[in-house]
Amino acid sequence: MSGRIQAFITTMMTAISNCTLYSRDHASVDTLVKKAHDLLEEILEENSPLSVMIVDSDLVINKSPLKNPGTHGLNLMKKMKKKGITGIEFMKGINKNEILRFIADISEQGKKPGKYPHIKTGVIDVRLGGLQVGDDIDLDPDGLAAFRKEQVNKVRESFSTFSPFRKLHSSGLEEVVTNFIITFRREANILNLISPVRTYSEYTYTHATNVAVLSMFQAETLGADDNLLHDIGIAALLHDVGKLFISQEILEKKGTLVDEEWDEIRKHTLYGARYLATVDGLPRLAPIVALEHHLRYDGKGYPDLKREKKAQHLVSQIVAISDFFDALRSRRPYKRDWSIRDILVLLREGAGNEFNPDLVENFSRTVVTALKRG
């Protein structure tokens, strides 16, 4: 890849990041768009269009795969995949305004790329065994084309409305897990990560599963899209994975914990974050939630951080509520299961200190509604 193309990708990705963090009107975005436009004009002068493709996990520029796409190349692929596109073509005649619109569309959560006069977005397909859905339809001469296209569109439609998490209708824990497995089966890491938890502590595993369901429920009521639900589901499922590193004796102890034991238990947050941060391909939220889920809304929780304390991430606050709810709603040898009403009273008491009050309010409202209507 030429230095100019690399510079263009870097500039465009920086503009997208700045646009996401600030706004499309931010001066830095304007500067970067100008720079991107200048670079692109030079590139297209030599060779138009500039084609960017994702083939499997490779970034392919002008039909040439990048050996080392670098951080910006990887981020570009990530953004493209999130937007559901695997191909972009930039064509001669492009202006700054188009680039800005494209960057703004890519930056905006949940927005699909629009139409631009000199930027094409789409998907990359490959001809396999003579089957090429689009081409077959277009070339069909006998009038069936329209019919077939419609059928294919209908099938597509059914996929586009499919959310793996909506299919989690279940009849028991096993079903929940089965669905997790179906959902996450392409991510072998998840199974390998959660499986030892079960071997180690049945309760922790059961708890993790319920917390994942409760967290995904909360997230969905807060407008999370499928991608985000997926990440939150994984993060919640793995939030207590650090308990693998706590001795079983302490973990399953039924009596009162002595100070040293309690200190050790508190470290599961650090252990979990450390463990998950070493696993490639996990959502970033997983180690964040593992570290923060006991930090509390007011920052007075644990672990004791050596660095400056920062506010819990919203997803950690969601998981903290689920964690609390499940811990009380579950039955343990030494405690009864609490009623939902009592738990909600306690959650409200902790709102503003232990829990994010807005999330408590949302959870109380929605969980009651869902259980009544469901």
Added chain:
Amino acid sequence: MSPEREKLPLDAKILGEAIIELNISRRNVTIYPKGHPSVEQSLNRAYEKLRKLFELRPEVTFSLARDTIIVDDYYLEKTNPVYREFASHLSAMGIASVSFLTGVTKDEIYSFHSLLTLDPEEMTLQDMADEIDRRRLHHIRVTLVDYDAFTFEEGKVTATEKEALWEKYVYGLIEGTLRTEEMGDTIREIPPELLASMMNRLDSEELKEETYDRVITTYIRRSAERAFSGSDIKRLMDFINSLKPELKKQFLSSSVKNLSMHSDAMKEALKETSVDQIIDLLSIINEQKVAIPDALKNLLDRFSHLQDTALGETRFRNHLISDDIFLSKSAINLLEGGNFSAYVTDRYQKEIEKLLEFDASRLVREESDLLQRACVDEIVERYYSHVLQELLSQEIVTEEEYMKFAEEIYLQAGQFLETGQYEEVLRIFYLLEGNLSNNRFPHITDGLLRNMRSEDFILLVIASFQITGRLNREGALALARYYGDMLIPYLMEALLEEESSAVRAFLIMLLSQFGNSVIPLALKLLGSREWFVKRNMIHLLSLTENPEVIPHIRVYCRHENRRVSLEATKALIKLGDSYGIEMVREMIRSGKREDMEQAASLAGAFRIRKVIPDMVSILRRKPVTPGDFTIKVPFIRALGEMGDPSVIPVLKDLAGAKSILFRTAVEEMKEEIYRSLKNYPYSEVEPLLREGIRSRNENIRTVSESIIRKQEGRV
């Protein structure tokens, strides 16, 4: 394997040995020169292995799917490190397949291996193709990846990768263009309800009988060798139950036909199926009036009357563990029956199920995008960085982990720079310094700190300052201070190249933070030929407030370029040098209009009282031309900035001036006088303002009223 691709089977052992030898000789060619014994011996061995393969067929082709070697329709052991290495290396060169033909020579193998020693990062695919041509490998055919096979379909979006594959598959299945034995796994992974919903969307009149059979056989059987299991039946029933009525019967008939053909397998499968499910199956069959073979009917009847021994944990386990379609050991562990009910009451379990079934998106409040906003990549990355920073501070982290986290945090620092998050970069610096002083993996920490102070990284810092610096001024200042003097030459360089005046001003501001440290370089650059460099350096020097720079600046007060000389005069005034005031006086007296205007502007901006008499003398000068009136305007304005009462009598005289010939110029001058009165002691200008209220000039009236009203209101 498709018939046209059938060939004599290769001996797997020889094939494996050939690849191993080819990989060894490839490695040796990389390490040793041509003719080296290691190269020669390994080439001989590879050559011999290939010859053995040629006894079976005249040509052997290795296709490469990233890190996997494919020969004919077979994948070679994916976990074999040698195969993986060989495949990965060739793939990295852009090679899709390589064929060795009978007659291949050792020289050709050597040439092929030496081709593989070229740096793929330096070569395009075309370079590679040219290089292959140049080598004239008559008995080795190398095919490069053809990215033209990848087609761009504009305007489309994918759902997820998996779904796209399914979509393609289902279409192919309906069309009969896909080979189902290859794709069976894929369709089996489609949840039954989803597959049914896809089928329901199709027009049943267009579906042929073969389509039903194709779907059913694929969906319930993995391959011809493997019979269906209990879970197949459950899946099949879920599928059929979800079909629209007009499709139900056709698919059911096809299912019954398929199940009947494998009565033994059916028997085993039914053992794993609950009574309820068998009854359900029978009901559907009856309901749809599907003809059912007696053997199958008897079997179903028998199982429907059996004790339900399959319920409970084992049923679940049997369903999935005996059927290893997609379950790994980890998955099996997760699905095994356990002590689950000890923790989760039936009631709670039902609640969990309700929450799962409930369409929670219905409860979303319109304004609620807080979560989505909190989860944008850039925000999450910042939180993740804090996690890494915390871990890097903790004793529990091993050296290996520390290294991994340190590498990640270095990349993050670069990203924070791009988005102007300088505080985050500083956090990383402080963390590393703290770790270094605590002797925490000092070789790693020190290395990372060096990287973040390297020229490459500093260039990123400067580029970031140019783009986002002004928008996070405090953060940029803090980071610049952190780097200290080492940043000066880079900032200077950026300043010289910067086209935007706003960014130049920002860079000068940053440089000025370094105080006296910038002086040597600034003085050096003062000698530059470019006027704008001189001007910027003079400005920068003035910001140091160091009187030692005064002599260096004085010489530029008479520079041929007005912008330079003016900047120098301004700089001297700022530095309190009387030479600067003399320059202003000289300019006032010069009689040159432009100089006089600039002098007035400087005198006003810097409140230079020492030149008040000079300016007053301009005001007293008898006007001869309209220009004599208008030149007084900037001086009136400048004097107004100072508000010195000694000037008021002159202003009164001028306010009463009359001219028939130059009326417009006079009125303009008077308006400026009245505008400037707000800065003089009110008691001394009040009579003038009262006169202003009576003026015929509306602007004078308005400004006079405004000043009086303001003063009276204050009183």
